[in-house]
Amino acid sequence: MKQDIYDLTVEHILDNQEKAYRLAYSYVQDKDAALDVVQNAACQALEKCWGVKNSGALKTWYYRIVVNEALQYLRKYRREISTQPEDMKEEAYLEEGYDRADEDAQVFERVLKLPPDMKTVVLLRFYEQLSLAEIAKVTDTNLNTVKSRLYAALKKLRKSLEEMEYERA
Numbered sequence: 001m002k003q004d005i006y007d008l009t010v011e012h013i014l015d016n017q018e019k020a021y022r023l024a025y026s027y028v029q030d031k032d033a034a035l036d037v038v039q040n041a042a043c044q045a046l047e048k049c050w051g052v053k054n055s056g057a058l059k060t061w062y063y064r065i066v067v068n069e070a071l072q073y074l075r076k077y078r079r080e081i082s083t084q085p086e087d088m089k090e091e092a093y094l095e096e097g098y099d100r101a102d103e104d105a106q107v108f109e110r111v112l113k114l115p116p117d118m119k120t121v122v123l124l125r126f127y128e129q130l131s132l133a134e135i136a137k138v139t140d141t142n143l144n145t146v147k148s149r150l151y152a153a154l155k156k157l158r159k160s161l162e163e164m165e166y167e168r169a
Contacts, residue, residue: 009049012058013042019128020066026112026123027070037073041066060137063130067120067138110160118153121146 013020017038024037044065052061111122120139124130132150136143 005049005052005055006046008055008058009045009052009062012062013045016059016062020062023063023066023123023128024070026119026127027067028073029112033073033077034070037069038066040073041069044069057137060130060134063124063128063134063138064140071116106164107157107161110157110164113160114153114156118149118156121149122153122157125150 020038020041021034024041025031025034028034028037041062045062052058111119114122117139121135124135124138125132130138132143132146136146139146141149
């Protein structure tokens with residue numbers, strides 16, 4: 001039984017390397033740092049998988065570890081994050097189905113400037129396609145809190161994009 005959860009964890013980590021990297025990169029904004037975050041998250045997951053009782057929760061459990069590792073990295077190194085579009089175009093979220101148009105890159109840039117709680121909800125919902133219930137598990141918050149953060153983030157993004165359009169005109 002314990003070996004089963006370990007094997008499932010290994011399989012999940014291997015199958016979701018790119019998603020974990022994209023999520024980590026969205027926080028740390030550095031290729032090498034994102035790889036370090038994912039590596040640390042994988043090590044954490046393998047060390048602690050024995051405590052997972054429901055294999056169906058592996059997805060949200062692992063996302064939570066990646067988010068926590070990224071936030072820990074940012075606290076440890078107190079890095080200034082660059083959100084310049086030219087930095088972003090070569091990176092993971094603009095690869096594999098995310099490379100749509102300049103407007104999408106500008107929206108993504110605005111998402112990265114959101115406060116951390118709002119940014120996490122938006123990234124997990126729209127870029128990783130997690131349900132609100134899954135996001136609540138990943139962030140260890142109440143479902144209503146996730147909904148309110150998403151609503152507030154979308155409102156803030158809408159205002160920011162309207163200002164951007166006004167500036168263009």
